[in-house]
Amino acid sequence: MATGKADDENGGVTHGALLRRFATAVLSNAEDLDEARERLIDAIGESATAQAASIVACFDGLNRVADATGIRLDPESEARGASKIVEILEFEALGAARSQAPATRRDRASP
Amino acid sequence: MPALSPSPPSQASLDAAWEAIARPGGWFDGAERIAIAREVRAARDCRLCAERKAALSPNAVQGAHDRADTPLSEIAVDTIHRITTDPGRLSAGWHDAAIEGGLVEEEFVELAGLASILAVTDTYAKGLGAGLRPLPDPVAGEPHRRPESGTVVERGWVPMVDPDAAEGVTKMMFEGIQARAGFVYNVLRALTAVPEAVQQFFSLVLAHYATTGEVHEGGLDRMQVELLASTTSAYNDCFY
Numbered sequence: 001m002a003t004g005k006a007d008d009e010n011g012g013v014t015h016g017a018l019l020r021r022f023a024t025a026v027l028s029n030a031e032d033l034d035e036a037r038e039r040l041i042d043a044i045g046e047s048a049t050a051q052a053a054s055i056v057a058c059f060d061g062l063n064r065v066a067d068a069t070g071i072r073l074d075p076e077s078e079a080r081g082a083s084k085i086v087e088i089l090e091f092e093a094l095g096a097a098r099s100q101a102p103a104t105r106r107d108r109a110s111p
Numbered sequence: 112m113p114a115l116s117p118s119p120p121s122q123a124s125l126d127a128a129w130e131a132i133a134r135p136g137g138w139f140d141g142a143e144r145i146a147i148a149r150e151v152r153a154a155r156d157c158r159l160c161a162e163r164k165a166a167l168s169p170n171a172v173q174g175a176h177d178r179a180d181t182p183l184s185e186i187a188v189d190t191i192h193r194i195t196t197d198p199g200r201l202s203a204g205w206h207d208a209a210i211e212g213g214l215v216e217e218e219f220v221e222l223a224g225l226a227s228i229l230a231v232t233d234t235y236a237k238g239l240g241a242g243l244r245p246l247p248d249p250v251a252g253e254p255h256r257r258p259e260s261g262t263v264v265e266r267g268w269v270p271m272v273d274p275d276a277a278e279g280v281t282k283m284m285f286e287g288i289q290a291r292a293g294f295v296y297n298v299l300r301a302l303t304a305v306p307e308a309v310q311q312f313f314s315l316v317l318a319h320y321a322t323t324g325e326v327h328e329g330g331l332d333r334m335q336v337e338l339l340a341s342t343t344s345a346y347n348d349c350f351y
Contacts, residue, residue: 013334023342026238037240038112044331050115051331053238054319055339061231061316062298063349067198068223070206070268071297073350 015043022049023056114241121235124318125244128228128311133247136225137305138218138256141249146181147222148246150191151229153179160196169193169200186212187222194226199348206268217258217304220269224308231315262304272303281306 010016018040025036040049065071117125132148133141154160157177163169178188190209193201209219236243261276274285274295281303285295302308331339344350 011338013338014332015335016338019335019338020342022238023339024346026234027343027346029237033237034112034240037115037238041115046115047118048331050118050121050239052335052339053115053235054118054121055331055336056238056343057231057235058316058319059340059343060234060347061227061312063344063347064194064198064227064230065223065301065312066298067201067347067349068194068206068226069220069271069301070201070203071271071301072266074294074297076294 015040018043019052022052026053026056027060112240115239117235117239120318124315125232125235128232128315129244129247131307131311132225132228134250135252135254136221137307138215138221138254140254141252143183144221144225145246145249146179146183147187147191147225148229149179149181150183150188151195151226152233152243152246153177154192154195157192157196160192164197169197184213186214187218190214190219190222191226194223195230203268216270217256220302220304221308223269224302224305224312228312228315231312231319235319259304259306266297267301269301270304271297271300274300277303279306280310284309 013019018036022036022040024030025033030036037049040052044052132144134144135141136144139147154176159172159174159176162174163172166172176188176192178192181188183191186209193205206219210216214222233243259272259281260278261272262270263273263276264270265273272281272285274289277285284299288295288299299309299313302312
């Protein structure tokens with residue numbers, strides 16, 4: 001019988017519980033960081049785990065820029081949803097990747 | 112288990128960041144910038160910072176920081192330690208005290224940018240299971256100490272360049288963002304009082320971000336990225 005427990009733990013995100021555990025272990029320098037990393041590697045592979053480390057690192061830095069300078073949330077962002085910063089980073093990063101990489105998923109999808 | 116390998120764009124951005132922090136900046140010379148980086152790392156093992164972090168209010172605990180052997184002023188050290196160890200409880204009063212204590216606004220901004228760069232590089236290393244990269248030797252030279260024109264204090268505690276008054280590289284950056292997003296995000300304006308700080312921080316962040324799902328085949332999907340971002344911001348008590 002399906003209990004839905006795994007889905008609850010993941011919050012509807014593929015491997016969400018493992019990703020959350022990894023992020024928290026990195027940020028808190030937890031004793032189980034190595035184990036959290038290994039379990040995430042088992043689930044999503046080394047490359048995607050390195051990407052997860054990138055995202056945590058990016059936002060650890062962005063949080064400090066925001067908090068140290070006292071910036072307010074943009075009213076435009078609030079209107080569109082607070083996760084807008086992910087979207088703008090994607091815009092900017094896509095531009096950077098296009099100038100460096102030979103082909104990407106979006107390049108092929110959007111000729 | 113051996114450490115994970117950084118992606119080529121991330122590695123290149125880390126190399127560039129290391130060169131950048133060693134060079135003279137806008138308001139600090141290379142030796143001062145490396146001293147700031149050393150202090151960021153010292154803050155993570157600072158007993159006073161740990162006690163403050165555990166306290167109901169950081170102001171309830173007084174004492175001396177476990178600081179690195181650097182010539183930085185006490186107010187600079189306190190500012191670096193607070194940004195590094197307790198960013199979610201910084202306040203306008205804390206910023207004002209740093210300025211009244213002797214930091215110039217642009218020095219404050221450059222210092223915040225450097226602390227944020229070290230947060231990215233060192234958190235990434237931990238995530239990969241790698242050791243912290245030794246800091247580079249400083250490069251000789253003087254900072255330009257030239258105030259950026261067109262700054263206003265309106266969307267935060269620090270002066271930021273008004274998009275309508277921006278010039279040069281900052282103007283080009285704002286125009287690009289405006290064209291894509293329809294407005295200029297405050298987080299992208301936050302460090303603009305020191306253009307070098309903006310360029311160095313966001314070059315690093317965007318290179319790391321360029322390794323993720325939407326721009327890199329086989330990567331994390333958008334919801335996974337959002338989850339990692341929100342988990343990190345929640346851990347840091349950051350509304351952004």
